[in-house]
């Protein structure tokens with residue numbers, strides 16, 4: 001005797017339930033599509049993260065190294081540093097013309113300002129710049145910073 005499948009299932013619980021075949025197929029299709037999209041999205045996300053990181057890298061290069069012909073390697077006190085300070089600072093910060101009350105026209109007087117961070121702070125302080133007439137060009141400030149970061153050596 002042929003019973004209706006549902007009736008058969010109720011009467012005969014051990015009989016496997018006939019599943020609607022289209023449901024799992026549709027589900028599989030959806031999962032497949034989602035996974036494909038998922039991997040694609042993951043790829044897009046990963047590559048965009050990478051490019052953001054390279055942007056950071058670029059910026060760091062702009063700030064700290066070799067961009068636009070600004071050579072911050074091997075900056076020496078006896079050469080670039082004294083040269084920049086002489087041109088921009090000694091008018092007020094030397095023993096001879098002590099306008100500011102803090103002469104630093106010798107290595108020994110400059111060192112404490114370099115080590116305390118005051119030198120780098122004031123040459124980059126747009127609100128209270130040194131020299132007072134306005135910040136020096138980026139490259140000049142980067143050179144002084146590089147010298148301080150390298151240990152403010154008497155080189």
Ligand code: HEC
Nearest residue numbers: 088089091092093099100102113118119122123130131132
């Ligand atoms: C026109 C004069 C003038 C020039 C040029 C000048 N300064 Fe100054 N500077 C001052 C005066 C005045 C002060 C004290 C008032 C203040 O801190 O703003 C001062 C203070 C400072 C201080 C703080 C000192 C301390 O002990 O707290 C630093 C650091 C400094 N100057 C660095 C520089 C550097 C570096 C340059 C050159 C790139 C420079 N200044 C150029 C006038 C000048």
